[in-house]
Amino acid sequence: MTPRLDMIGLVVSDMAASLAFYRRLGLDVPAEADKEPHVEATGPGGLRIGWDTVEVIRSFDPEWKRPEPGADRVGLAFLCDSPAEVDALYAELSTTGGGTAHREPWDAFWGQRYAIVLDPDGGAVSLFAANA
The missing domain is CATH 3.10.180.10 (2,3-Dihydroxybiphenyl 1,2-Dioxygenase, domain 1)
Structure with a gap:
């Protein structure tokens, strides 16, 4: 298997x-x-x-240690419906949504609107959508 x-x-x-x-x-x-x-x-x-x-x-695992915020080995990425949704969700999550601003939305060279917010424990969460 x-x-x-x-x-x-x-x-x-x-x-x-x-x-x-x-x-x-x-x-x-x-x-x-x-x-x-x-x-x-x-x-x-x-x-x-x-x-x-x-x-x-x-x-x-009694010896487990928390990694530094932003130093994750695993990141989660959420597909949004539009570049505008990336911007809006980033703004919400990094202000009233319990997250921390990390990398403001930008137009990535690979053709996506992209942003990174940290979750309440400092884990990187990417938000992305195809640029029109």
């Missing part, structure tokens, strides 16, 4: 804040999950995203 990518996991310091941020990106996570130490959501293609508190991770 060939292994297949099934879940992307994120370690979070504040479950409620992290889930609120990702709900604004369209992930369907019930409100009662805010108090759980481990949460999962399944996307339309079956890929799961999971959130674990630092305490859960340290329960099986």
